[in-house]
Amino acid sequence: MDSSCRVLAALGRPLYPGMLYDCRTDTFIPGVTLWDKKALHDDLDVRQQPKTDLKFAASDSLSDKANLLDISASLKASFLCGLVEVGGSAKYLNDTKSSAHQCRVTMQYSQTTKFEQLTMKELGNITYQQVFEQKTATHVVTAVLYGASAFMVFDYTRADNQSIQDIEGNLNAVVKMLPLISVEGQGSLKMTEAEKNLAENISVTFYGDYKLNKNPTTYKEALDVYITLPSVMEKGNYDGVPLTVWLYPLNLLDESAAKLVREINMRLLCKTEKLLAELGEVERRCNDLKKNQMTNSFPGVKDRLVKFQQSHNNYKIAFQKALSKVLPAVRGDKRMKFIIGSISDSSNPGTSIRLYQKGRLIDPKFQPVSKPPQPVLESSDEKIILKLSKSPTGETIRFRVEYSMTPTDSSANVEWKFTDTSDDQTSFTLTQIKEAGHYRVLYRAINNVGLSEISDSITFTFQNKADEEKLNPGIIRSKIFFMHSDDPQPVSSTRKSYLGSVPGGLRPGMALFFQGVVTSDCDWFAIDMQTRLDSLVELAFHFRCRMESMCLTSLRNETWDNEECLACPFTKGGAFDVIMVIKPECYEVIVNGLEYCTFNHRMPVEQVTVLNIYGGVFMNIVHIIK
Secondary structure, three states, X not given: XXXXXXXXXXXXXXXXXXXXXXOOOOEEEEEEEOOOXXXXXXXXXXXXXXXXXXXXXXXXXXXXXXXXXXXXXXXXXXXXHOOOOOOHHHHHHHOOOOOOOEEEEEEEEEEEEEEEEEOHHHHHOOOOOHHHHHOOOOEEEEEEEEEEEEEEEEEEEOOOOOOHHHHHHHHHHHHHOHHHHHHHOHHHOOOOHHHHHHHHOOEEEEEEOOOOOOOOOOHHHHHHHHHXXXXXXXXXXXXXXXXXXXXXXXXXXXXXXXXXXOOOOHHHXXXXXXXXXXXXXXXXXXXXXXXXXHHHOOHHHHHHHHHHHHHHHHHHHHHHHHHHHHHHHHHOOOOOOOOOOOOXXXXXXXXXXXXXXOOEEEEEEEOOOOOOOOOEEEEOOOOEEEEOOOOOOOOOOEEEEEEEEOOOOOOOOOOOEEEEOOOOOOEEEOOOOOOOEEEEEEEEEEOOOOEOOOOOOEEEEEEOOOEOOOOOOOOOOOEOOEEEEOOOOOOEOOEOOEEEEOOOOOOOOOEEEEEEEEOOOOOOEEEEEEOOOOOOOOEEEEEEEOOOEEEEEEEEOOEEOOOEEEEOOOOOOOEEEEEEEEOOOEEEEEEOOEEEEEEEOOOOHHHOOEEEEEEOEEEEEEEEEO
């Protein structure tokens, strides 16, 4: 639909030739243009276009106000949603009656001065092509009509015993006398007593693009301002502000540019305008009731009225906020996934979700799928078998299983992959995982409409028949076949992540295999080779990670020996494999497949009968290789 120029009311916004405009949100983009400043200035066609107009309106409806300002239906929809912030004389749009006792007549005085437009030469020479790729705008301002407009709103608050028809008739007559008085002089003023009394009690509100020393507030001041308006712009050498702009579609300059796909249906726009008008009427009734003397006599009633008015205002704001999200999505051709509507249904005393497909009601009491329970891991040597559960609500037709490998570097990006099951069977074999490592798995329930919230995840270590390398030539080779599911428990100095015995003590030729994950908030963790279970008097090897550095030492007779400090190979949130090979002269430590360090024995290894692992780690595997 975006194939022709659009004419748009500026509404007090600073719209000038060359500016970019997004018709999806009815917002302009300052500071970004297709051409440089010099090109815009040199190739601008300027013509004088003087014109004066005078209009009157007795209606306070948004539709009549929009007609006075030449606002298009599309722009009016954006204003209703709160997308457009108006300025200058256009602030008149926000001025509505606050009471049902108000009688109102509006006078509009407008002038145009000049017309500016870009030349065809400029349209063909684009300086900044990257604007099209950014897709932040749909149109460019190619022409602007300048001038000024002024609205004087004349209000009279009638008493209960006054006829609304008589007051409105007299008010209309008094306001329309202003142009005659300005021409013929105040001596020609002929009013009835009723009209004179009304003129003295009129309040005036001024909205304009003119530079005035003081805004009028009375009928007499309004007359003085009206007389001076034609000369204000001439004396100040003032061309006014943008009143009307012409927009050219960017996709006609480059097909890759963003475009306006569709507009809101006029029927829906009229319904929205009617609803907001009804909300405005409720607001006026509340204001009148609060001023009623009877209401002041019953404080409880007044308090309830105030609470109702607050709820009413909150509803209006929420309604406009929802519209402000829907409107750009429709114009930009984004798919609408979920719309909430309030529908009266006496057959359903509670709250329900109605499911529509292609405009037809499919299910009046639809239940979406919700967060399923945590998956359960069932394993064998070469397979990962998951036990899934259907959603507690709604109908589950299949599942989406998502998995990722836990990186050893906590700063690395985690790549998630997924696979969908073919049906709603709760036992599922995850064949996509083939590489040994640490994994995290979660899943979602799927119904005909969409996906549920993700379940809580489980982590596990998978090793597909991996042969351990010979740790010491000529000593021993061991094969381990395992896949171990984690049930991680955060540990501290009082709750160890692993505490176990070493039957017969350590001996040269043996090895210790540790596999785990450092917690994301870890400050430290340690692996100790203890001589006894009941105390920490003797530590043959204290392997302590402080995240910033490593400390290697031993403890004898309650006294720490000299420390050996090294760079830390572990990261917060990262998985790790540690192999400690017991050699005759030292412990050889291998971290994540790389030789890390050696630590000479400071006491006989045969005295080590206890392994103690504690601190900020989740331990998956602790294995003694003999």
